[in-house]
Each structure stands twice: as structure tokens, then as C-alpha cells.
Amino acid sequence: MLQLISKKNRLTDGQKSFGYGAFAAIGVFLNFERVNVMKVAVMGFGVVGSGVAELLKKNAPVIKENTGADLEVKRILDIRDFPDSEFAPLLTKDFCDIENDDEIEVVVETMGGLNPAFDFVSRCLKKKKHVVSSNKELVAQKGFELLKLAEENNVNFLFEASVGGGIPIIRPISRCLAGNRIDSIAGILNGTTNFIMTKMIMERTEFSDALSLAQKLGYAEKDPTADVEGLDACRKICILSSLAFGRHVYPNEVHTEGISKITLDDVEDADRFGYVIKLIAQAKKLENGKIYALVSPALVKKESMLAGVSDVFNACLVRGDMTGDILLYGKGAGASATASAVVGDIIDCADNREKRKVFGWKESVPGLIEDYRKVPVSLFVRIEGSKAEKEKVLSLLNPEKIFENSEKNEISFITDTEPEEELQKKLSLGGFKVLSSIRVTDY
């Protein structure tokens, strides 16, 4: 039974003295009841942070009943004042109030952005506090570093809320599917763009009108670039592929295209071929060991579960060697959904108080990411032209499906599967006036 005790490597060197050991032994002897309340600090009292504080207050008895975790918010960090908040007495503007409070065992980071989040989270981990983050930018950029720091200090760094809001994604990938080899992941990971695409597909709304509506409804920000151009989805697929394939995939390595160039003509012709267009974030382990990671609009078969994901909902499809396709679906954002994911992680910290959850997430290596242009893919292409161009397409590209829209003087087709650069070469060889070229998924 020696190992029961010897694994307590959270003890500092000073504590690892025989004196301490003997003292601890008295604890075993007397079988002291463990003090079970776990003090939590929240950094960033915005939408998610305040949601966490409220949820912990409201559902504390249920949480204790169902999981045994007894949680209490002790401190909240924010530079702003909230005089009318019920949590006002807990608020501080000084990070040191959290950093130096040894009673605080878990710190929730819902500040967003890299600075000062990275500095604060690092310092909390060094103080041997568990950290739970909902900050996708932080995890996508610094995940490996922070997990390593957590490992060195034998604490947890958890981030379920950084992808897919309240949808359980991180834990299923790292735990439930742990007996699997994950082959690929494809997700609708951004609610704003999915709302826009849904309006374009279901109601044939123009992109710009759909975007305005999303802004009016509060689904899109005034500057919608991060959503519309795929940056948000890119961060999320980086987190998921790092977890699934075990090496850090950085956002700047992932080719990213947004939906701003998608037109109703694309939507209609895709429909004709039995597809819908969605912003898909995907990652795949290639046979050469490299990773294919990409964010772009893509055609999804109407029968696919991904095609049924409407409005601001998100979904993540995980293809495993043992499980086949698994889909995890739900609200990808929103204060209460995201707060609920954060609280799930806090409960996990309470469950693993003196123990670290292992993620197989190592540093990147050179050449980890394959050049997306070299990977075989099928394209949906829309070009200007009529009979003559159609003949040329048929002879050059041998498409699976082709449609001639003589009214618009356009031809749409879906190519065979070939390396993307080969397909692009053929398109330029044909001298076609390409109006759109969108990838076709096999999900």
C-alpha cells in the first residue's frame, strides 16, 4: 500500500521530510475527516465569469448532492466596479489577493485574450492552484505551455468551456474516447457563422442581410471579423486537434477561410447536388503522420448529422477507429451554457484535488502540419460559361456531378478527389472564369 501515500507529489520538498510524514501518519491513524469545502476564485467578472459565480451559488446544494463537491467562491477579480452586485464584497482589483491566498485552490479564468490572462494563469499554476479556463485564445496559443506548467506543479489546467460552450467536447475526447484512436474531427464550432449560413440556406437571405440580422440579434459583434473570417473556429479546432492527436497545433499553421464570399448562387447549386454549405473546422491525421487542419466553408451532404445543425448551435463530429462517428451537439455559446462547462471542470478539480489529469498534449514538432494544397479533396466549382466550357470541364476534370445553368450562363460541378493543387492547376489550365470553389467534406 506504499504507493497510496508516495504519490502525493504535490507536497513541497520541505514537506517531504520525515517529520511531516510522521505527522501525516497521525492523520491516517486518527482518520481525520477531510475539510471538503473548496474555495474558488474567478478572474474576469464578465458574462461567463458572473455566470459561474451565480451558478455556483444557485446550484451548490445540487452539485454537492450529485458529486460530493462543496464549492464556494471566495474572490472575484475585475478592474471594473460592480457596486450593486450581490458579489460586490468578493470583488478585488488586485490579482495578488488571489495569487497569495493559499485557501484558494481553484482559479477560474474567464477574462479572455492573452494578456494578462497568460501571466495570471501561469502564476496561479506556479502557486499550485488548479486553473479552469474558458479562454479559447489562451488555450489555442498557450495550451502546451500551461499544461506543462500544470504538470510541473501537479495541478489541473482544464478548459472544457473553451470549445463548444456547454457541449461536452473536451472531456469526451480526452476521456470517453481515450480507448480509441481518433482519426478525424469536423465541427461547426462558430454559432455566428452557422446562424448566417442557416439563414442563407433556409430562407435564401443574402450574406450581408443575414450578417446584419445576426448583429441585430446580438449573435454577431459590431466587428464580426473573428467570427465571419473563421478565426474563432480556427482557435477551437487547434484545441481539439492538439488534444486528439497529441501535439500542439497553432492557429497560424491552420489555413483559414471565412464565409464572407459565399453567395446564394453557391447555396442553390450546392442544394441541387444534395448538399448544404457550412463553415467546417476540420482536422485529420494523415497516413504520413502529418495533420491536415483547415477552417473553410464546405459542402456537407444533406443526410449528414452536421447538415441538421441549425442557427447558433454547434456540433463536433469525432471519427474514431473503434467508435465510428460520434456527434456532440448543443448551444456553443451563451453565459449559462459556458458557465455550466466551467463548473463541470471545477467539480473535476474537486474530484482530482491532489492529482493531475493527464492530457496527451505535447509541444509541436517541425513539419507537423501538412500543406493543405497537397491533400486530396473534392471541390464544388462554379464557373462562367455554357456548352463549350461544359465540354472542357468534362474532358479536363471528369466531374462526379455537373449542372449547366443556361439562364445565368454558369456551370457548377463537383470534382473527383485529387490533391487540391492538382485540381486548381486543371482549373487554371482550362482558363475557366472561376466564380467559386468550395471543398466537399465526407462527413
Added chain:
Amino acid sequence: MLQLISKKNRLTDGQKSFGYGAFAAIGVFLNFERVNVMKVAVMGFGVVGSGVAELLKKNAPVIKENTGADLEVKRILDIRDFPDSEFAPLLTKDFCDIENDDEIEVVVETMGGLNPAFDFVSRCLKKKKHVVSSNKELVAQKGFELLKLAEENNVNFLFEASVGGGIPIIRPISRCLAGNRIDSIAGILNGTTNFIMTKMIMERTEFSDALSLAQKLGYAEKDPTADVEGLDACRKICILSSLAFGRHVYPNEVHTEGISKITLDDVEDADRFGYVIKLIAQAKKLENGKIYALVSPALVKKESMLAGVSDVFNACLVRGDMTGDILLYGKGAGASATASAVVGDIIDCADNREKRKVFGWKESVPGLIEDYRKVPVSLFVRIEGSKAEKEKVLSLLNPEKIFENSEKNEISFITDTEPEEELQKKLSLGGFKVLSSIRVTDY
């Protein structure tokens, strides 16, 4: 730091002596490396059991890399002989070889049925071995008892594989959604019936032909009663509602109807109203604190994610107060998918070797389950008749939608939401010749 040691309540009374404590203290002092290999026994070398053995062998390095768990199958129990199996040296017919082997820390139960599974599992728990089960009958009937026994012996009793094959369902409900109050659950939890319904919906195949096809493809057993009449789905919804609502829901308390009476006329008229018919297992916490639990065919809106679940796939929709609707989808059965769920649980045991995962699953109480007839519901009804009956339906039932099929001399309609017994009273009051009456869901 006293609690670090004092929580080791897996120690026997004898070990809780000062002598042991001091000895353990030396362990802390010397910081011995913990012996990490975890020996596993498998009871039942059928499809799932052999899948687990193979998966552990094949993916052991990946599992160790990603989770830190070092797993090794030491013994396999089966009454049959497998002379040609690579695992033949591990096979035994004597349960005591597992029960009395102190090196075995985790026992996987994939025998199915109540006997001798219940006896064997109980004895393993009493020997302070963690148990992982894929046996839905065992968990649905004996879940509370076994969890209590696990609690008394401070070991884990885990059962992710008992519902939904390789789909992560149990863990998300008990962990990821732990910060939530779960309001209701609705699932397509039986692949066989979903395959049959898919054939009826997509290809307008008659029930009996679809069943024959399912049998031919190996999706349905020779005696398909347990699947077709909803018993299998009933066991699964019992497990899920016990977990979600915290009290054991027993299979004999859940009103269960199968799909054998569904006709193509039902499918067609449901289609006309914008619905598909699925076998839905559902559970809901009512405002009076009681639980509404039911397995029956039900109309699902075509836009619902549940409607998109085709063929043998399963899905479980969880409605939480914080998360909104979450859907977990995938292959609900099959050796490798189920084995992968079992292995996920084994890894969890390795992660929680000296610690028990708490489920909020208590014994049932009298009056826990509400009489389903008293719960408001909307019904899809098909009756014989024409104009006169239509008038009567309109005046008596004020339906939301109505359709007169004069060719077949039939009327179909969807009622308002009222307690089911009130609706049935009105139907009998009208003296209608009711051909079908199927519940309409709001999922």
C-alpha cells in the same frame, strides 16, 4: 496538508494503525515511484468482452501516452473454451481465480443478464475491486444496490457502456452537466427499432419486411421482442433517469410500448404534418417533483436533431436548465464501440484508483413515478371516418392539425396538449374507431 493522507479510507482497519502510518510516511519521505500497472479481469468473453481484451492489447501504448494509465488483462472468465484465442492462457472457468486475486484491481463485467452477474459483481466490489459493466439489465435493476456496495467499499462501479455503446452519455450526464439541473431526457436508445423505423420512413417498407431485413443484417435477433417491444430502450432510460434525477427508476415502473403496431399509414400521415415517428425513450422531472418516464413510439418534428438519427444510430438529448438542449449521437452498439466505452471506464478507474466517483443515485421512494395518463401530452390520432367524424373531432378535440383522407375513409389529427386520460376519454366519448394514437414530443 493532513487531509491529503487522511482521506485514504480504502485502508483496512488493520492498516490504519500507527505502525502502518509511520511506514507510509517513509514512502512519502523517500518519494517511491508508484507501481502503475493496473491488472484487469474480464468476465464474459463474448463480443464485448473479447473486444475489450483486444482493444487493451492493441491500444495500450496510446492509452498510456494519452492518459497515463498502464493497463493489462490478467484473467478472463468464461464457461466456454477458446483454445485458439490468443488470450487462451488467461482464460479460467472459476470465478474465484478473479475474486481471490488481490493483484486484480479492476473487473470488467460483460456477461449480460442478472445471474450470475449480480452475484459476481457484488463479490468483486466487496473484495474492493473496481467494477466496469456494460450490462444494462444489471445496472437498470441493481444500479442503486451496486453503487451503494461500491460506496461501502470505496471503489468505483462504472457503466458508460451500458447505454449508447460508444457514445459518451453516462459521463457527460454525471460530470460535464453536473453544474446543471437536468430537466428532461429523450433518446433513440435502440438501434434495431431505429433501423426499422428508418426503413419505414425513408423507403416506405412495411414493418414486417423491415424487421426481416434487420434480422438478415444481424441488427435484430431471432426473437426480436426485447428490441421491438421497447424493453431494451426501457432499461436504458431507467439508467439515464436514475442518474439525471438522483433516484432509482426501475424498469417495471416505466410504461413501455413498442413499434410493432406502427403502420405505413401512420408514417405517411405523420410525414404530412411535418413529423417522423421514432421509438423515443423519455424521462422528465415534473413540477410536482415526480418523474414522467415512458418508452413509446412518438412523433418528432422533422427539423429536430432526433429526426436526423437514422439506421442503427442512437442519440440522447439532454435538456438542462443551463445548457439548453445537448445531443449525444453515435453508434449505439457493436463490439468495438462498446469495448471503447468500457476501456474509457477502466481508464477512469486507473485515474481514481484510491478514490470513488460519486453518482447522485439513491434508492427509489414510493410515488416517485407519475402515472403517465395524468401527464399533459399531445396525441397524433388516426380514425376511420369522413365528414361527419371530422366535424365531431373538430368540436370535441379542437385539434391543432387535421387531415381527411377520403380515399381511405380516414381522418388524422394532432390534438391539443391535455392529460392523456382526458384525451382518451374524449376519443371514447366521440365513439371513434381509433386506428392509431401516438404521442407527439416537443423535442
